[in-house]
Amino acid sequence: MPADMDLRAEGCRYRYANGTLAVRDFSGDFPAGEITALFGPNGSGKTTMLKNLAGIYTPAEGKVSLGGRELNRLPPKRRAALTAYVPQQSVPVFPFTVGETVLMGRTPSLGGVFGPNRQDVTKAREALESAGASELWDRCVTELSGGQRQLVLIARAIAQDTPVLLLDEPTASLDLHHQHDIWRLLGALAETGKTIVASVHDPNQVLWFCRRVVVMRYGTVEIQGDSRTIFNDNLLESLYGRGCLRTEAEGLPVILPLFS
Amino acid sequence: MKRSRPLIFAVLGGLVLLVCLAALVSGAYRVPAGEVFRLLFFPLSPGSGSAATVVLDIRLPRLFTALLVGLGLSVSGTVFQGLFRNPLVEPYILGVSSGAAFGAALSIVLSAAVFPLHLTSFACGMGAMALALLAAGRRGTLPIVNLILAGVVINSLFSAGLSFLKLTAGARELRELTFWLMGGLYVADRHTAGLLAVQVLPAALVIWSQGWKLNVLSAGEEEALTLGLRVKFLRGLLMILAAYVTSLCVAAVGIVAWVGLMMPHIARMLIGPDHRVLIPASALLGAGFLTLCDTLARTVTGGEIPVSIITAFLGAPYLLFLIRTNRRVGFAG
Structure with missing residues (x-):
C-alpha cells in the first residue's frame, strides 16, 4: 500500500456537550503498515481521540486526514470505506448470528x-x-x-476492508491467550499495509506489539515515536507518579511497576 | 438453531388465510365457506342477496381493516424495538396513542363537526410525536434516553388533557369515548379499509426496504455511524414512518393493545432478529392475530367485545408460555 495512506491528525480539539474538554490539542501521525499505540493514563483522552479519528465525533478545531484527504468532510458512507472502528465492548441486544x-x-x-x-x-x-x-x-x-x-x-x-483500522483497547477484557491471538492478527494485518491504531493501557503490550506509540496526557500529545526508545523510566514515572523498572526477560523488554 | 425460513413463511401465510376465511364465514349471519368463495371470485353471479351484503359490504372491509391495522401496529412495533434497542418498547412509546386518544375525546366530547373523529385523532397522534421529538432533541442530536423520557412526559400531558375532557363529558359521550379507547373494528367500512391500504402498505414497504440498515442501527448508534449509515436521517425517517402508521391505525379503530408489543417479539423468536425477514414475519403475525381477535370479539358473545380485551387475554399468556419454553429468546438480558 502506498505511503500516502498515512493517517494524520492536526491540532484536534474536542469538547463534550457537558463542557468537558477531553482533547485539547492533538497532533499525531499514524503511518501505514504499522501498529501505533495510543497510550496514556485514564482520562487522558485516548478513547475520545480514537472516536475523532473514527468519525464518530467531529473535532471542533483541527482536522483528521488520510493521505492528504480530509476525512471530517466526507459523508459517512465514504468515510466508512476508509476507516473501520472496533469499540471496546459492544453489548448485543438482539441475538444476531456471528455471520x-x-x-x-x-x-x-x-x-x-x-x-x-x-x-x-x-x-x-x-x-x-x-x-x-x-x-x-x-x-x-x-x-x-x-x-x-x-x-x-x-x-x-x-x-469492512478499509485501509485504516482503529481499535479501542482491543485486549482489555481478554485472557493472555486471546490477547496474544489478537496482537498476532493485528500484526499480520499491519503487514498487508493497513494503518492500525489501538488504544492500549498496558505499557508491556505497547513494547511488545506496537512499534510506534503516541503518548497522551491531559488531552494532548506528550511525546510520540518508537516505543522502545520512548518508554524510559522518566516518562513512566511522570505519567503514573510512581517509579517503574525497565528490565529484560528472554530478550524482551519488560516494565515492572515499583511498589513502595 | 437453524430453521427453514421459507417453511415458517409458508405456515404463517397459510394460517393467515385460514383466519381470513374464518372471519368471512363466522358471525351472527352464517355464510358457508362455499358461498363465501363463490361471492369472492364470482361476485356478479346471481342469487347472492343478503349473503352478498354481509360478506362483501360488512365482513370484507372489516377483515381488510383488521389485517392492515394488525400489520401496521406490528411493523411499527418492530421498528421501534429495533431503533430503541429494547424489546419492551411498543409503537405507542412516543405519545402517539395518548395524543390520538385526546384527539378522539375532542371530537366525541366537544364537537364532531369542528373536530372530525379520525382526522383529529390522527393529527393529535402525529402532533404528540412531533412534540416528543422536539422535546428530546438536543443540539442536533436525538439521544434515545431523552426520547423515552420525552415520550413519558408527552403521554402524561395528553392523558391529563384526556382526563379533563372526560370530566366535562356527559354520560353518553363518556360511554362512547370509553369504548373508542378500548379499540374496536365495528367502525370499519370500505372507506376505512381503503384509506388504510393506500397509506399503511406503502409505508410498510419503505420500512421493509430499510431492513438491513435497521439491523445495523440496532447494533448501536456509534457502530452504525462507523459502518457508514446516516444515523440521524435514517432514525428520523423510520421513526416518523412508524409513528405515522401507528397514528393511522389508532385513528381508524382506537387503541388496540398488545399487538405492537407482542407480535414483533413472537416473530423474533420464530425467525431471528434479521429485519429483512423479521419485518414481513411480524407483519403476517400481526395481521393474522388481530383478525383472529376481532373475529372472536364479534362472535363469542351476542354483542361486541372491545378487541383489546381479547388481544390481552389471548396474547399475554401465550407470550408468557413462549418466554418460559423458548430457549432462543428474542433478546438478551
Whole structure:
C-alpha cells in the first residue's frame, strides 16, 4: 500500500456537550503498515481521540486526514470505506448470528437497498476465517464470551476492508491467550499495509506489539515515536507518579511497576 | 438453531388465510365457506342477496381493516424495538396513542363537526410525536434516553388533557369515548379499509426496504455511524414512518393493545432478529392475530367485545408460555 495512506491528525480539539474538554490539542501521525499505540493514563483522552479519528465525533478545531484527504468532510458512507472502528465492548441486544454481525461490516460497500449479496457473504466468511474464528459463524453473538465477541468485532472490521483500522483497547477484557491471538492478527494485518491504531493501557503490550506509540496526557500529545526508545523510566514515572523498572526477560523488554 | 425460513413463511401465510376465511364465514349471519368463495371470485353471479351484503359490504372491509391495522401496529412495533434497542418498547412509546386518544375525546366530547373523529385523532397522534421529538432533541442530536423520557412526559400531558375532557363529558359521550379507547373494528367500512391500504402498505414497504440498515442501527448508534449509515436521517425517517402508521391505525379503530408489543417479539423468536425477514414475519403475525381477535370479539358473545380485551387475554399468556419454553429468546438480558 502506498505511503500516502498515512493517517494524520492536526491540532484536534474536542469538547463534550457537558463542557468537558477531553482533547485539547492533538497532533499525531499514524503511518501505514504499522501498529501505533495510543497510550496514556485514564482520562487522558485516548478513547475520545480514537472516536475523532473514527468519525464518530467531529473535532471542533483541527482536522483528521488520510493521505492528504480530509476525512471530517466526507459523508459517512465514504468515510466508512476508509476507516473501520472496533469499540471496546459492544453489548448485543438482539441475538444476531456471528455471520450476520460480520456481514454488517459490508454495509458501506452495499449497492442495493436489500442488503448484502452472495459476494458479501463470501467476504464476511473470509474475514471471520482470518480472525481465526470461522467455527463461530452460526452461533448467536449473545452467547459468546467476551474474547470471542472481540474477535467477531475485529472480523467485522476486516470485512469492512478499509485501509485504516482503529481499535479501542482491543485486549482489555481478554485472557493472555486471546490477547496474544489478537496482537498476532493485528500484526499480520499491519503487514498487508493497513494503518492500525489501538488504544492500549498496558505499557508491556505497547513494547511488545506496537512499534510506534503516541503518548497522551491531559488531552494532548506528550511525546510520540518508537516505543522502545520512548518508554524510559522518566516518562513512566511522570505519567503514573510512581517509579517503574525497565528490565529484560528472554530478550524482551519488560516494565515492572515499583511498589513502595 | 437453524430453521427453514421459507417453511415458517409458508405456515404463517397459510394460517393467515385460514383466519381470513374464518372471519368471512363466522358471525351472527352464517355464510358457508362455499358461498363465501363463490361471492369472492364470482361476485356478479346471481342469487347472492343478503349473503352478498354481509360478506362483501360488512365482513370484507372489516377483515381488510383488521389485517392492515394488525400489520401496521406490528411493523411499527418492530421498528421501534429495533431503533430503541429494547424489546419492551411498543409503537405507542412516543405519545402517539395518548395524543390520538385526546384527539378522539375532542371530537366525541366537544364537537364532531369542528373536530372530525379520525382526522383529529390522527393529527393529535402525529402532533404528540412531533412534540416528543422536539422535546428530546438536543443540539442536533436525538439521544434515545431523552426520547423515552420525552415520550413519558408527552403521554402524561395528553392523558391529563384526556382526563379533563372526560370530566366535562356527559354520560353518553363518556360511554362512547370509553369504548373508542378500548379499540374496536365495528367502525370499519370500505372507506376505512381503503384509506388504510393506500397509506399503511406503502409505508410498510419503505420500512421493509430499510431492513438491513435497521439491523445495523440496532447494533448501536456509534457502530452504525462507523459502518457508514446516516444515523440521524435514517432514525428520523423510520421513526416518523412508524409513528405515522401507528397514528393511522389508532385513528381508524382506537387503541388496540398488545399487538405492537407482542407480535414483533413472537416473530423474533420464530425467525431471528434479521429485519429483512423479521419485518414481513411480524407483519403476517400481526395481521393474522388481530383478525383472529376481532373475529372472536364479534362472535363469542351476542354483542361486541372491545378487541383489546381479547388481544390481552389471548396474547399475554401465550407470550408468557413462549418466554418460559423458548430457549432462543428474542433478546438478551
